[in-house]
Amino acid sequence: MSSNSAHYVAPIKADVVVDAVRLGEKPSNLWLDAWRDLRVRPLFWISVALVLLVSVAALFPSLFTSFPPSGQGAADLAKSNAGPEPGHPLGFSFQGYDVWSRLVHGAGISLTVGLLATIIGTVIGVVMGALAAFYGGFLDSLLSRVGDIFFTIPYIVAAIVVMTVVPREFRSVLVLAFAIGGFSWASTARIVRAEVLRVKQSDFVMASIALGLSRFKTMVVHVLPNAMAPVIVVATIGLGQAIVAEATLSFLGVGLPNVVSWGADISQAQASIRTAPMALFWPSLALTLTVLAFVTLGELVRDAVDPKSRAQR
Amino acid sequence: MLAYILRRIVQVIPVFIGATLLIYFMVFGMPGDPIAALFGDKQPSPQLLEQLRERYLLDQPFIVQYLNYLGGILRFDFGTTFSGQSVGEVLARTFPVTLRLAVMAIIISFVLSIVIGGASALLKGTVFDHAMLVIALIFIAVPIFVLAFLAQYFLGVQLQWFKPTVGANNDWGDLWLPAIVLGFSIYAASMRLTRSSMIETLGQDWVRTAYSKGLSRGRVIPVHVLRNSLIPMVTDIATNFGILMVGATVTEGIFNVPGVGNTLFQAIIRHETPTVVSFVTVFVIVYVLVNLLVDLLYGLLDPRIRYVK
């Protein structure tokens, strides 16, 4: 190699094999790999545990407490803002209710509203976004405009208006869920539209149509599943945000009447913040931890399925 | 560029009409007596009832009502509050405080998200990055009213670093606590966006070309990375604005700042629906305008939009 007309030939080691098939031990695709990434992260399991804990509390509150959170005979005004006692680990609220019991029972409302609102918002968003992207043209412009209109009204504001206007007797869980979900679908729709547009350009879509599959079936069978990853991330984080929305509305006094809600408890406790700060602290903690669990889960899944950050690992 | 501006403005009009129509429909278009809906459990005074019937033309068909309402908006007549004041007047009086609060909060949030987001991007994978992620997640998860109370209690009452409530003295220096609360509640999501936008830009081919020319890091990062990351960040401002306004409502309420948000806050708590509707309308108008401005800014920042081939 020291002269430039030399002809160097490396020692021949092995036969030239072209394009050998080299498979990993286990099958791998986007979701399988994401799962393998997630299951080794402790933060993932902590979030999952929290979510499960809150869910169980929501479904079976009697497992956690035997004291009723509200209603007849549950309150003992003499114990207003009193501290912890045996059987009442977190003390009493301003009105004399058991704080721990109210925490446990509050989970139900938060999760129910959160879940319903997210399902409604996601379904509407996915349908609108997918239709706009797959069929394009006029439908796309129309649906995008509609999305813009809903995007312009922040969902909490719209929910406030709806809940203020609806007469008290009609304020049900379903109405509240629709108020939140029915106005938060626009951002999901935008994401879905962008993803479907991206996937649509892939050759496998053309291949599918060349096979004889109808455009609609191609969209449902091949395009949508590949566009779902960011939707799942956003829906998970959105669940957390919907729970916050419910709490905010309760805090403002336009939530659901006659239910145990963390937001309402926080609102009540603010008056005595200087004398009995703990009554404010506990529901705040419960709310924060629950939302944190969902938001963290969403961010972790995002990291696990994002092809760019995966490529760098 | 001019074509782009005009096109954007034209596109905004149907959205504006659609949004106001939607709000109006939610309140007045539902089946049932709108007056009852407006007042819930309260009993309005007869004069007010008469005023409202006149104002909202409740005997007319819905579309006439809406057009009347729209006409009012275009004349800057947003109706009256329960106490009889014109909403326009109330807005004029309370707007400056909210503006101060908003500006302070935006600056705090902006600085935090660029600095922390940028540093996280450059120090990707380090302990700093992970720590900042956890902190951001906490701020995303904690609802703003909880944050407000915590701040009020610890920073205002216990440590006495700031005034726990604001009230009449609401100049720049008095608004620190609510501005911090508002700013911190927004920065977290922005910071994540700045971070991922910068990471993506850092990996772009033109960054490598820039280094190959012999440019130093001190030049490449601001000119070729930050400048390009600005584009998605600017669009983020528009989305943030909605959250900012909702947050301002809650924050002003809790800290007793006599701004626009507080008026809305009081109206919500007291179930004064007409006022709520008026304010929400103004809110939507401002949001539409901010989005338009951001779109125009976006056109300025990205020459691909400015100079279509």
Added chain:
Amino acid sequence: MSDMKENPVSGANISEPLLKIRGLKVSFGTGKKAREVVHGVDLDVYPGETVAIVGESGSGKSTTATAVIDLLPGTGKVTGGTIELDGVDLVSAGRREMESIRGREIGYVPQDPMSNLNPVWSIGFQVEEAVRANGLATGRKEVRARAIEVLKQAGLADAERRLHQFPHQFSGGMRQRALIGIGLAADPKLLIADEPTSALDVTVQRVILDHLASLTREKGTSVLFITHDLGLAADRADRIVVMNQGEIVESGPSRLILENPQHPYTQRLVAAAPSLASQRIQAVAEERGVEHIEEVASGAPVIEVRDLVKEYRIRQGGFRSVPFRAVDGVSFQIPKGKTLALVGESGSGKSTVAKMVLQLESVTSGELLIEGTDVSQMSQKDVFALRSRMQPVFQDPYGSLDPLRSIGHLIAEPLRVHGVGDEKARQARVFELLEQVSLPRELAWRYPNELSGGQRQRVAIARALALKPSIVVLDEAVSALDVLVQDQILKLLAELQAELGLTYLFITHDLAVVRVAADLVAVMEKGRIVEQGTVDEIFASPQQAYTQRLLEAIPGASVHMAGH
């Protein structure tokens, strides 16, 4: 082929190499995940000479080059060996030192002109940056004047006006010229050109490389040229270095390497590189005398196209739209068992023709007859049945298979859609097909992202064959593959054609591939067929100027390669 260059310009010491690389090792990843990708490379570049590093993807050629200029991506770093430029050790050079070396001593021209220019700054800004950073001029006026000079030298006409324009307003060739200008702006001693023209059309490629060659000859710049194209290396370089899997397998003067390769890898590379002198790939079966490909097929053509037109309407802002003819009256016939190549540069309309034949785009006017029947007369049901007789294989191996479905599911899909057989029968057919394309059975339970590009294309071919079609439309099916893999796939396609009596419509931009893969060829330009005939005729005596230009632009045209 030019001989050893003298260096009258720089007067540099010709007997000492300008760039000396010894035992270079490069690794990616940290800690447990660290893997070495370059395993001890020795390389010399003498003043004024052009050395080409040739290799397939993953060979380490780009990594070696970017290691020299210290621009390794991600977690890459040099883990062993030395790199000396004019006696200065680059591996141990500090950040500031490298910054001053880049641009001034070593210039860099990257591959993809679109992604390598910052879209938000004007071209002038980016050129002026290079001028200022390398101390070529100071003060606004001088810097601007110098920038204009740089662009002019790079061959950009109207440089003054172009300064204010943005990258997206330039064509691909113009952008690449700008990048070359930037790379050479400070008259560096060494220019590293990393596949500088592979993203461009072949005629544009030729013009730009000619220009680059004259510039470097004039200034006496040494060039380290990275490419996957052996013919290109033969044309443009004095010496060739062949890399495979992170090691140099052979190196020496270009002509020697091509006429007399010694290492088995190089031999295979040279044999597989399609060039003008190649012969049509004959299927193995044919050599046993099954059917001689020279025979003219009798009977009606399987595909017949008459005056095919495709017109789009392009929206022009506001409400106006202008018509655009992507395909403007195309006619050809393909006899049974033969391959017709439709060749042209980007924008020629060849892909659109393929899509019309596949019924993926509607026909604006003209006749399309498949196996004698006019397609426009067919009912929906007939078209559905037609699809089972005609299947595609597309270009992008990374996008033509649904990443969320297993290989077995994907290959069986055509059978499911057309209701062929039951579950068991379909599974058996999947195994049969995998065997036909030489892939192991186990793949049926695996996913596309576990396979390489060539393997995915084989899966795509298997899927295309599932319904036993008579026609396969190959739209740039081998364009994204490495040379050896491409050769493998083309041989597979030839075998399948002989075995199953398939008719191929082969779309490509690469005339050299046409030589080895097709019987008939039609050259397209701007929506029209410029010339068509048998491959032998067209290559031996092209009639039209455009065809001649295309043929001349094929790299390696003048070199006689071993085994051809």
